Amino acid sequence: MSIDTEWARSELAEFLRLTALYFPPDPPGVITISSAMANRGSEANIVASAYVVEQILGRVLPRWRTDVPDDKNESVNRWCQHREAAQRADAALARDEEIRQRLGDDAPELSASSMHQWVWDGARSLWRSGHFREAVTAAARKVNAETQNKVQRRDVSETKLFQQLFSADDPKPGQPRLRLMANDGSDTFRSVHRGAMAFAEGCYAGIRNRNSHEDGLPELPENEALEQLAALSVLARWVDTSTVVTA
Numbered sequence: 001m002s003i004d005t006e007w008a009r010s011e012l013a014e015f016l017r018l019t020a021l022y023f024p025p026d027p028p029g030v031i032t033i034s035s036a037m038a039n040r041g042s043e044a045n046i047v048a049s050a051y052v053v054e055q056i057l058g059r060v061l062p063r064w065r066t067d068v069p070d071d072k073n074e075s076v077n078r079w080c081q082h083r084e085a086a087q088r089a090d091a092a093l094a095r096d097e098e099i100r101q102r103l104g105d106d107a108p109e110l111s112a113s114s115m116h117q118w119v120w121d122g123a124r125s126l127w128r129s130g131h132f133r134e135a136v137t138a139a140a141r142k143v144n145a146e147t148q149n150k151v152q153r154r155d156v157s158e159t160k161l162f163q164q165l166f167s168a169d170d171p172k173p174g175q176p177r178l179r180l181m182a183n184d185g186s187d188t189f190r191s192v193h194r195g196a197m198a199f200a201e202g203c204y205a206g207i208r209n210r211n212s213h214e215d216g217l218p219e220l221p222e223n224e225a226l227e228q229l230a231a232l233s234v235l236a237r238w239v240d241t242s243t244v245v246t247a
Contacts, residue, residue, distance in 0.1 A: 008056045012086045015049045019079040060089040115233035118146045132225035133211050140208035143236045151176050162200035166193045171247045178242040
């Protein structure tokens, strides 16, 4: 689901209004030489708005907590980092299409949050903190767990699990199959399930195992991690939409 740009920009604007600083007027009959600046909104309203804004920032600027400086004078305004991130996000929402057109790259984009729910649910928290390799590993574990739940098996997992589930052989007691199409005895039926089996093996042998078993690997670049999530998303969608066939 794509972001509602108009709503998101409205929420960002309201947060910026609430966190703007001003000099409160003196109480009636009181004259002060100097007074501290304050936010225009109440603390309760700012905190409530900040919760929504953080969700928007997580979509528009996933790494805002590390990319936006937080060393400004927060003793004056504790919301400095949030405010700059909100301003950047608003500019991105307002001018993203223009920038891509002007720079000559209007290719379609893929968002991690648009992946299959199992994949994004597994990866979300680690992805948003910039731990891309661990996020991919967590997504692979989530897909495996949800697959086990679907077929009610705990005795096998990952590569062996998918090899059995996508086998073109008839199901056996305690060994159900996943069917992407009805078994009509055709070469298409066999090739579809052979391909799904090989694809699943590639996901777990080539992606999940390498990410989780090789110590000292550098952090995955975000674009490569996104590609790996996309592969897991394909597998998750096949499993989710397939039919369980039992003996």
